[in-house]
Amino acid sequence: MKLEQITLPIKEDLERVEEVISERLKSDVPFITTVTHYITENGGKRVRPAILLLAARMAGYSGPSAIECAAAIEFCHTATLLHDDVIDKASLRRGRPSTNARWGNHASVLIGDFFYCRASEMFANSDNLKVIQLITKAMRETTEGETLEITKSNDLCITEEEYLKILHAKTAILIATAAEMGGLLGNVSEEFVRSLKEYGTSLGLAFQLADDVLDYISDEETFGKTRGIDLREGKLTLPIITALKQADPQETRMLKDALISEKLEESKLKEIISLIQKLNGIDYTLNLAQHYIAKAKGSLAVFKNSIEKEALLNLADYVICREK
Amino acid sequence: MKLEQITLPIKEDLERVEEVISERLKSDVPFITTVTHYITENGGKRVRPAILLLAARMAGYSGPSAIECAAAIEFCHTATLLHDDVIDKASLRRGRPSTNARWGNHASVLIGDFFYCRASEMFANSDNLKVIQLITKAMRETTEGETLEITKSNDLCITEEEYLKILHAKTAILIATAAEMGGLLGNVSEEFVRSLKEYGTSLGLAFQLADDVLDYISDEETFGKTRGIDLREGKLTLPIITALKQADPQETRMLKDALISEKLEESKLKEIISLIQKLNGIDYTLNLAQHYIAKAKGSLAVFKNSIEKEALLNLADYVICREK
Numbered sequence: 001m002k003l004e005q006i007t008l009p010i011k012e013d014l015e016r017v018e019e020v021i022s023e024r025l026k027s028d029v030p031f032i033t034t035v036t037h038y039i040t041e042n043g044g045k046r047v048r049p050a051i052l053l054l055a056a057r058m059a060g061y062s063g064p065s066a067i068e069c070a071a072a073i074e075f076c077h078t079a080t081l082l083h084d085d086v087i088d089k090a091s092l093r094r095g096r097p098s099t100n101a102r103w104g105n106h107a108s109v110l111i112g113d114f115f116y117c118r119a120s121e122m123f124a125n126s127d128n129l130k131v132i133q134l135i136t137k138a139m140r141e142t143t144e145g146e147t148l149e150i151t152k153s154n155d156l157c158i159t160e161e162e163y164l165k166i167l168h169a170k171t172a173i174l175i176a177t178a179a180e181m182g183g184l185l186g187n188v189s190e191e192f193v194r195s196l197k198e199y200g201t202s203l204g205l206a207f208q209l210a211d212d213v214l215d216y217i218s219d220e221e222t223f224g225k226t227r228g229i230d231l232r233e234g235k236l237t238l239p240i241i242t243a244l245k246q247a248d249p250q251e252t253r254m255l256k257d258a259l260i261s262e263k264l265e266e267s268k269l270k271e272i273i274s275l276i277q278k279l280n281g282i283d284y285t286l287n288l289a290q291h292y293i294a295k296a297k298g299s300l301a302v303f304k305n306s307i308e309k310e311a312l313l314n315l316a317d318y319v320i321c322r323e324k
Numbered sequence: 325m326k327l328e329q330i331t332l333p334i335k336e337d338l339e340r341v342e343e344v345i346s347e348r349l350k351s352d353v354p355f356i357t358t359v360t361h362y363i364t365e366n367g368g369k370r371v372r373p374a375i376l377l378l379a380a381r382m383a384g385y386s387g388p389s390a391i392e393c394a395a396a397i398e399f400c401h402t403a404t405l406l407h408d409d410v411i412d413k414a415s416l417r418r419g420r421p422s423t424n425a426r427w428g429n430h431a432s433v434l435i436g437d438f439f440y441c442r443a444s445e446m447f448a449n450s451d452n453l454k455v456i457q458l459i460t461k462a463m464r465e466t467t468e469g470e471t472l473e474i475t476k477s478n479d480l481c482i483t484e485e486e487y488l489k490i491l492h493a494k495t496a497i498l499i500a501t502a503a504e505m506g507g508l509l510g511n512v513s514e515e516f517v518r519s520l521k522e523y524g525t526s527l528g529l530a531f532q533l534a535d536d537v538l539d540y541i542s543d544e545e546t547f548g549k550t551r552g553i554d555l556r557e558g559k560l561t562l563p564i565i566t567a568l569k570q571a572d573p574q575e576t577r578m579l580k581d582a583l584i585s586e587k588l589e590e591s592k593l594k595e596i597i598s599l600i601q602k603l604n605g606i607d608y609t610l611n612l613a614q615h616y617i618a619k620a621k622g623s624l625a626v627f628k629n630s631i632e633k634e635a636l637l638n639l640a641d642y643v644i645c646r647e648k
Contacts, residue, residue: 012368025567028468029468029469029471029472030475031471031472031474031475032468032471044422063583083433083434083437084428086429086433087429087430087433087434105410105411105429106411106474107412108410109407109410109433110407110467110470110474111400111471113407113440113467113470114464114467114471117463117464117466117467118464120444120460120463121457121460121461121464123460124453124456124457124460124461125457129448129451129453132448132456133445133448133449134449134550136441136444136445136447137445137448139444140441140442140444140445141436142441143434143437143438143441144353144356144438145357146434146437147353147356147434147435148353148355150355150430150434151353151354151355158592178436215353223648238431245436276554318611
């Protein structure tokens, strides 16, 4: 199922989110308006806003704060992407020159700050202290996760547990926050809020694990993503962490050599991918992603059936379907 | 009068602020604890916390939120310094290698984010919506000011008005926020809150203008600051903006050549400084700073005499005395 089909029940809300996004990015400083427009016109899947809107409706809330918070949580996500681009020295983002490649690091840093500051302002204006306390804690933890990731980026002995801890902090927490915030806006009981948070956490982990797998098996034409980028960048993700755990000494050396190499020939890349496949790295990661999807869906069991619940269940499947 | 003498009435509060600063910078990620410790052990004048604490007491408040907010506003300031260092490619900060020089841009970006996220969390936990709305707006405006500054950094036609607008946004707003927040914590009438904000705004402008002058006339041994750094970096500040306004065509060319040069010989630097002095750039800026100091002091007229008011008045003089 395509994403637009899944989010059909909140189509109008998502359109209002786009309007709020465009409105809140206006600034008296023309450069800010130009750069933020460049970034947002290229879209993004708006997964976090969709989750927040669906969770809020499932929790019985459909007031204006959901639209504002949905736009703001997308800004938080965009802020982290902009700062990531400085850290990774990324030249491309969503198929176009990244902000730092086009305008320099100062633009990525300051426009990233602007996205986050504007988001903070929007959350503050929700007048909802629980919402504000939730998002500020989540953003601090996300930043800690990103920092942990860079300090572990060359640690070839990283364990699955450590890796999942990083995924949880840098990706899952913000997605969980989107779901939890919907519950807070609905002002429902702790049990329901916790279930939404668990849904988001599991979905977030599955989302990132599926991304890790996609990097190894994606078909460029279908997904617009080149194969082996993570490997070329020496990025340690679960497929290779799993493979390293199973590898004999000679295979371990091959994998480590590939991870520390400045350049990887196409033939070498294919060989390494085959090796990771042979050592069960890809299937293992895919199975774990599927496990989290099942867990995410299970978390919604406390809610009665509704079109919003149906959409959240379909969204969980979508995360895995992307790479089939 | 030395800063420690001025802030003597709040000595114990400032010590508690240091404790909170140290406590709130602890993280499960060891790298964050290391880098934030490196940054804060080197101090800083803690001008913003002092203003907040004095304003709060003058507004009749001495509860725990003032300490927490004072530490958090210092974190906001530190976050902007860290991101500035990435933008300016600064190698030194307060006489030691800057965070980006020592650990790389990624550290400055992420640790800057951590400082701001932690501050947001602390403000959120104040449970005071007015405080949260004040600081989030102020930080968004500060970011806009910094962005405006970089887009204007090569505009040799910048007017005094535009320059002051940048100073206001990038420096004065956060200092004004420190003062205003003290009033909000005291929950006093709008008239008093506004007066505190005006005090902080004028003080912030004077502070930055005095800094601009200091760069041209400082004695390295007394102030630990090399003369002419702004000029060497081609930074347009009010002394040179004023000089450009008064200069004849030949002098204009000399000033512009100096601003766009990759390297400036010591003899050339001295010549340019003399020219700026002759064209009244330094005295004019100093007079404007003094004007704002008088304005800052005048803003406090609505408050009865107290040791806190005395301290805020002395703090205003301190800003100017630095460069005498």
